[in-house]
Amino acid sequence: MLSYRHGFHAGNHADVFKHLVLTLLVRPLLNKEKPFFYLDTHAAAGRYDLGSAMARKNREYETGIGPLWKVKAAPEAVRDYFETVRAINSGDKLRFYPGSPRVVRHFLRPGDRMALSELHPNEVKVLGDEFAGDKQVKIHHLDGYQALKALLPPAERRGLVLIDPAFELRDERRRLLDAVKEAYRRWATGIFAVWYPIQDRATADDLLRRFKKSGIRNILAAEFKVLPDDEPLRLNGSGMIVINPPWRLDQQLNDLLPWLWEQLAIEKQGAWRVEWLVPE
Numbered sequence: 001m002l003s004y005r006h007g008f009h010a011g012n013h014a015d016v017f018k019h020l021v022l023t024l025l026v027r028p029l030l031n032k033e034k035p036f037f038y039l040d041t042h043a044a045a046g047r048y049d050l051g052s053a054m055a056r057k058n059r060e061y062e063t064g065i066g067p068l069w070k071v072k073a074a075p076e077a078v079r080d081y082f083e084t085v086r087a088i089n090s091g092d093k094l095r096f097y098p099g100s101p102r103v104v105r106h107f108l109r110p111g112d113r114m115a116l117s118e119l120h121p122n123e124v125k126v127l128g129d130e131f132a133g134d135k136q137v138k139i140h141h142l143d144g145y146q147a148l149k150a151l152l153p154p155a156e157r158r159g160l161v162l163i164d165p166a167f168e169l170r171d172e173r174r175r176l177l178d179a180v181k182e183a184y185r186r187w188a189t190g191i192f193a194v195w196y197p198i199q200d201r202a203t204a205d206d207l208l209r210r211f212k213k214s215g216i217r218n219i220l221a222a223e224f225k226v227l228p229d230d231e232p233l234r235l236n237g238s239g240m241i242v243i244n245p246p247w248r249l250d251q252q253l254n255d256l257l258p259w260l261w262e263q264l265a266i267e268k269q270g271a272w273r274v275e276w277l278v279p280e
C-alpha cells in the first residue's frame with residue numbers, strides 16, 4: 001500500500017523544520033576535507049512544483065515555506081536552508097521546493113556521495129530524472145530499511161542517514177526502530193536522523209520511549225508544532241530524533257526554534273522543544 005505522495009505536503013511546516021535541521025546536520029560534515037556519505041532511505045521525488053495541482057490541492061506550503069520565504073531578516077543559521085530553496089528557483093520568486101535529496105545535494109563536494117532509496121514506482125522514476133547523469137548520486141528502487149542493511153557502513157566511515165517514512169503502516173514504528181538498531185550496530189559513529197509526525201501526543205511519546213529504551217546512546221530529539229498536540233486529524237507538528245548529533249546542535253536548535261515558531265505558529269498555538277533522550 002503505497003498511497004502517500006509527498007507532493008501534497010511539500011514545503012509545509014514539517015518539511016521546513018526537517019530540511020532546516022538537515023542543513024544543520026550537513027554543515028559540520030563540511031568542516032573536514034574527508035568525504036562523507038549521505039543516505040536518504042525514503043527519498044520521494046527530490047523536487048516539487050508548488051504550482052502543480054498536487055501542491056495546490058491543500059496548499060500546505062502556505063503553512064511553511066510560503067510565509068517563511070517572505071521574511072526579510074532571518075538568523076544566520078537559516079542561511080544554508082534558504083540557499084537550498086533559492087538554488088532551484090530563479091530570483092526571488094518561489095516556484096519549486098527542494099526535497100531532502102536536493103537539499104543535501106546542494107552541499108556535496110566532488111568527493112562526497114549520496115544514495116537514495118524510494119519504493120514508490122512513480123516517485124523513484126521522477127527521482128531518477130531529477131538526478132539523471134549525476135555521478136555522485138545513486139538511486140535504489142528499494143525498501144528504505146533494506147537500504148540501511150545493504151549500504152551501511154559506508155566506505156567513507158563518516159556521514160549522515162535520513163529516515164523519513166510516510167508512517168502509513170501499522171507496524172512502521174517497530175520496523176523503524178528495529179532497522180535503526182541494526183544500522184547502529186553496523187555503524188555506531190554515523191549520524192542518524194529520524195523524522196516523525198505529531199498528530200497526537202501519545203503516539204509521538206511512544207516512539208520517543210522506544211528510542212530511550214533502545215540501548216543507543218547520544219540521542220537528541222527536537223519538536224516543532226504549529227498547533228496544539230491533539231488537534232484531531234491534522235499534522236500539528238513534527239519531530240526529529242538525531243543519533244550522534246553534531247556538537248552544539250542542541251544549542252543551535254534552542255536558539256533557532258523560537259524564531260521559527262514566531263514565523264509559522266498558527267494563532268500562536270503549538271510549541272517547540274529540544275530534549276536529550278539519551279546522553280552521550
Ligand SMILES: C[S@@+](CC[C@H](N)C(=O)[O-])C[C@H]1O[C@@H](n2cnc3c(N)ncnc32)[C@H](O)[C@@H]1O
Pocket residue numbers: 002004005006018040041042043044045046098099100101117118119120123142143144145164165166
Ligand atoms: C515523507 S516522504 C519522504 C520525503 C523526503 N524525505 C523529503 O524530505 O523530501 C516518504 C516517502 O517514502 C516512500 N516510501 C514508503 N515506504 C517506503 C519504504 N518501505 N522504503 C522506501 N520508501 C518508502 C513513499 O513513497 C514516500 O515517497
